[in-house]
Amino acid sequence: xxxxxxxxxxxxxxxxxxxxxxxxxxxxxxxTPTEENRKGKFGGFFxxxxxxxxxxWWANIPAAAAEHTVLSYIPFLWKPPxxxxxxxxxxxxxxxxxxxxxxxxxxxxxxxxxxxVDPYGPRQWNSQMVQLGGKNRALxxxxxxxxxxAHEQNLxxxxxxxxxLGFFYKNFEGLSRVPGWTVYALDLLGMGRxxxxxxxxxxxxxxxxxxxxxxxxxxxxxxWRIKRKIDRFTLLGHSLGGYMAVAYALKxxxxxxxxxxxxxxGIPEDPYAVNAAMPDPSDxxxxxxxxxxxxxxxxxxxxxxxxxxxxxxxxxxxLNARSKAQKQDPSGDDTTPSAPRKxxxxxxxxxxxxxxxxxxxxxxxxxxxxxxxxxxTSRRFSHLPPEEAQALHNYAYSLFKQRGSGEYALAYxxxxxxxxxxxLIRRIHGVGRQMIAANGLATSSIALAQxxxxxxxxxxxxxxxxxxxxxxxxYAAEQKINEEKERTLHSASAEEKKKDHGSAKCLIIKxxxxxxxxxxxxxxxxxxxxxxxxxxRRR
Numbered sequence: 332x333x334x335x336x337x338x339x340x341x342x343x344x345x346x347x348x349x350x351x352x353x354x355x356x357x358x359x360x361x362x363t364p365t366e367e368n369r370k371g372k373f374g375g376f377f378x379x380x381x382x383x384x385x386x387x388w389w390a391n392i393p394a395a396a397a398e399h400t401v402l403s404y405i406p407f408l409w410k411p412p413x414x415x416x417x418x419x420x421x422x423x424x425x426x427x428x429x430x431x432x433x434x435x436x437x438x439x440x441x442x443x444x445x446x447x448v449d450p451y452g453p454r455q456w457n458s459q460m461v462q463l464g465g466k467n468r469a470l471x472x473x474x475x476x477x478x479x480x481a482h483e484q485n486l487x488x489x490x491x492x493x494x495x496l497g498f499f500y501k502n503f504e505g506l507s508r509v510p511g512w513t514v515y516a517l518d519l520l521g522m523g524r525x526x527x528x529x530x531x532x533x534x535x536x537x538x539x540x541x542x543x544x545x546x547x548x549x550x551x552x553x554x555w556r557i558k559r560k561i562d563r564f565t566l567l568g569h570s571l572g573g574y575m576a577v578a579y580a581l582k583x584x585x586x587x588x589x590x591x592x593x594x595x596x597g598i599p600e601d602p603y604a605v606n607a608a609m610p611d612p613s614d615x616x617x618x619x620x621x622x623x624x625x626x627x628x629x630x631x632x633x634x635x636x637x638x639x640x641x642x643x644x645x646x647x648x649x650l651n652a653r654s655k656a657q658k659q660d661p662s663g664d665d666t667t668p669s670a671p672r673k674x675x676x677x678x679x680x681x682x683x684x685x686x687x688x689x690x691x692x693x694x695x696x697x698x699x700x701x702x703x704x705x706x707x708t709s710r711r712f713s714h715l716p717p718e719e720a721q722a723l724h725n726y727a728y729s730l731f732k733q734r735g736s737g738e739y740a741l742a743y744x745x746x747x748x749x750x751x752x753x754x755l756i757r758r759i760h761g762v763g764r765q766m767i768a769a770n771g772l773a774t775s776s777i778a779l780a781q782x783x784x785x786x787x788x789x790x791x792x793x794x795x796x797x798x799x800x801x802x803x804x805x806y807a808a809e810q811k812i813n814e815e816k817e818r819t820l821h822s823a824s825a826e827e828k829k830k831d832h833g834s835a836k837c838l839i840i841k842x843x844x845x846x847x848x849x850x851x852x853x854x855x856x857x858x859x860x861x862x863x864x865x866x867x868r869r870r
Contacts, residue, residue, distance in 0.1 A: 379705035387701040394418030397729040401497040407449040412439040471518035475507035491570030495523030505856030520551040521737020544743035584765035597751030598804030760815035763788035787833020795843035805837040
């Protein structure tokens, strides 16, 4: 199916196929605001009224309940499984620890959808916590397994900063159609409904501090892989999840079949972010993050990007930076994307320096918290049906108000303006090119015994047509990776060249922004299925 076909057809039919029966029933029975009323309701900057905000704060919807509601919009899934081992109770006046409750009655039984109600079934849907080593370390997992067929491939999905696996609700059904695949989505440690142990960095050295912050997430992912007894998998990461996916590929080589980066943060290099402890970044994108209506992003095409470059839009990342990538020729010789300094307000720089996250402000705001969050969610989800937008708002707020944990890693990884302190453009060419020591870790030494060598892995970078992230960084990364392949295989034998799987390509999803998986979910899912089938053909 072509991209045009995927986005065409009857709009009403397409809308119906993207709602579960439970969601459809709830929409009919509820007093969901009309489109006109919704735009009135979400008309200001902080669009939730004081009374409504106070009501939501008082209701204190638990994170597990909010996640369950979002997942109920998955097509063909009558009642999604939702464990209550974390997030089953709302945070008290004292900060919630999001601790793990291992009680059996808190577990969720898998839900099966038969081929009678699920045209792509039978499938099994599961929600559970995967306990890791150490105190209060566990990852929230949602998975979809195809039944009555061999399980040969695994897809693992990682969300962005401060988000949760529920944001992938438009993708679970579409991606789990591919035969032979099991789909996993994880909440990063210290985010979503994963446990939230205290985040601490002990290193004093700048680079070691960055590495320690990265290891907080990637070590947990590797532990999860071992627990799940998965040898190799395809890894998809969005935004901060994309950054961590690259960090994982470099530290734990030999386990990826393909790396897919959806609007990853941290690729371009900015001299101020790299060299200054806290740069004084000319225009903050924070204002744009809250002020741009997502409905405009998903309905309009960016004329500055040529149509042939679009394979298939937003603004999730409270603190991301936009570089006008279309001004740079992606086929040019310059492999370092332009990354102009983006001055931020002094107050924001101060908060960043003090490691005060946006979610800290939400927690401190008390009854005003839901109103503050609505300034983002009403625009971020403005292109969605009202009841789905409301469910996502509730879900986002239920996560934002939890005890701070993994969110505090951001200041160690990114400088104000969302440029990486250790840019991926400097190291992404090493993905799939690591020496593998006997202990499974990457090593730069070729003198060690009992070590293998990666033969390259395909890397796919996806951006929204109206993305706030630096699309030029994706083209630069593509060039870096392909140049490294040429260098590595320059004197290789014909057999070695045949065994090499390294490649890179940069794709653009039409009428989408930073949240490509949600804004252009139909085309995103189609592209993802093609990439997954490519992995199946290679094995």
